[in-house]
Amino acid sequence: MPTVTGSFAASFSASFSTAAAFVAGATGYTGRAVVAALRTRGVETVAHIRPGSVNGAEWRARFEALGATVDESPWEPAAIVAALTTHRPTHLFALLGTTRARAKREGITAPYETVDYGLTKLLLDAASACGHGPRFIYLSALGAREGTSNPYLSVRGRLERELQASRLPFLIARPAFISGRDREESRPTERAVSLLVDAALRGLATAGLSGPQRRFASLTGRQLAEGLTALALAARDARTIADAAAIRGAIPAEQA
Ligand SMILES: NC(=O)c1ccc[n+]([C@@H]2O[C@H](COP(=O)([O-])OP(=O)(O)OC[C@H]3O[C@@H](n4cnc5c(N)ncnc54)[C@H](OP(=O)(O)O)[C@@H]3O)[C@@H](O)[C@H]2O)c1
The missing domain is CATH 4.10.910 (30s ribosomal protein s13; domain 2)
Known part of the structure; x- marks a missing residue:
């Protein structure tokens, strides 16, 4: 698990005594489990729901029952910078992605470019612009590599490079399959x-x-969330890449 620690990251660490998280993609299979894992640890958590979500009311109720705050800022650069400036998360989880089938239903062409890359890049730029340098936790994938003919892996490789070129502390997670019988979407x-x-x-x-x-x-969504949350909170300032073995190894024994 390669780890690099940047000096910029260290420079703003002293101003945070407790963790606060902002979860983008909170309604996803991984996202909802991350919100639950953070709240179980007592972390102040903002769950981001896309505005106009068909099940918005249900999600609001689910997250508020966990003690999370719900944010429905639109996916526009100024609005996301404003949300991060308001909530001041120490940890920003980017758990966004779509599938070809879902994108087709939503009329999105080039789904990986538009959603998986586009929204995550918007979030990365907002995190860099918001001034307090949250640790950026990026859910990438095994095999992410820029330039490959597989667009799903290629956009993740590009985003990984751009995240590493930023001055933010980060955790890049590269799991293999995220799957479990509890995934609600078929x-x-x-x-x-x-x-x-x-x-x-x-x-x-x-x-x-x-x-x-x-x-x-x-990994199931819950296993991934437990490992990801443990790795994310273990360090405020580290620049880390974790494969499935590292994520699995971080799952607390009682949750494994
Ligand atoms: N499945 C795997 O085996 C696997 C393996 C490795 C990595 N990954 C990657 O890990 C990430 C999370 O996976 P997951 O299975 O937890 O994802 P998921 O259940 O499909 O959730 C995706 C999240 O992205 C949001 N999203 C999708 N399209 C959007 C749009 N057009 N505008 C705004 N938000 C949108 C969804 O919001 P709504 O609920 O509002 O749609 C949801 O919160 C994805 O990037 C995925 O590709 C997946």
């Missing part, structure tokens, strides 16, 4: 492939090769 192909891969990795582990299972086995 994704049969993703679920079937992750179950097959997990079974193969279990077979290897039984035969004595456990490394691939630690690195490549799927």
Whole structure:
């Protein structure tokens, strides 16, 4: 797990005594579990819901029941800078993404460029502009690499490079599949492939090769949230990249 610590990051650490989190993508499979994990740890949490969300009222009630504050700022640069300036999070979680099927329903062409990259970049720019340098927790993916012909991985590689070029402290997480029977949205192909891969990795582990299972086995949203939250809060100022093994290793024993 490569770790780099920047001097700028250290320069603003002293002004924060307690953590406060802003979660973008809070309504997602990972996001909702991250909000719950943060609240369980007593972290002041803002859950961002996109304005006009069809289930907005339900999400507001769910998050407020957890003791989180709900923010529905529009996805516009000035509005997101204003939200970050108001809430002053020490930790900013970027857990955004779409699928081709969902983007088609929403009439979005170039979904990975528009949502996965576009909204995350808007958030990154806002985090850099808001003046207090929150730690940027970016949910990327295993295999993220700029320039590859796979647009899903390529936009994540680009965002990773831009995040590393920023002056913000960060945590880049690169899990393999995020999958569990508790995902409310139906994704049969993703679920079937992750179950097959997990079974193969279990077979290897039984035969004595456990490394691939630690690195490549799927994580449920709750497992990912527990590991991600633990890694994020463990350091305010670090610049860290974590693969699935590191995320899994950070899950508190009682939550594993
Ligand atoms: N699935 C995997 O196996 C896997 C593996 C590695 C990495 N990842 C990446 O990890 C991230 C989170 O995954 P996940 O499974 O938790 O995602 P998810 O359940 O699909 O949630 C995605 C979040 O992004 C928001 N979003 C989507 N389109 C939007 C739009 N047009 N405008 C504003 N917000 C929008 C959603 O809001 P609404 O609820 O309002 O739609 C939701 O909060 C994604 O980037 C994903 O690609 C996934």
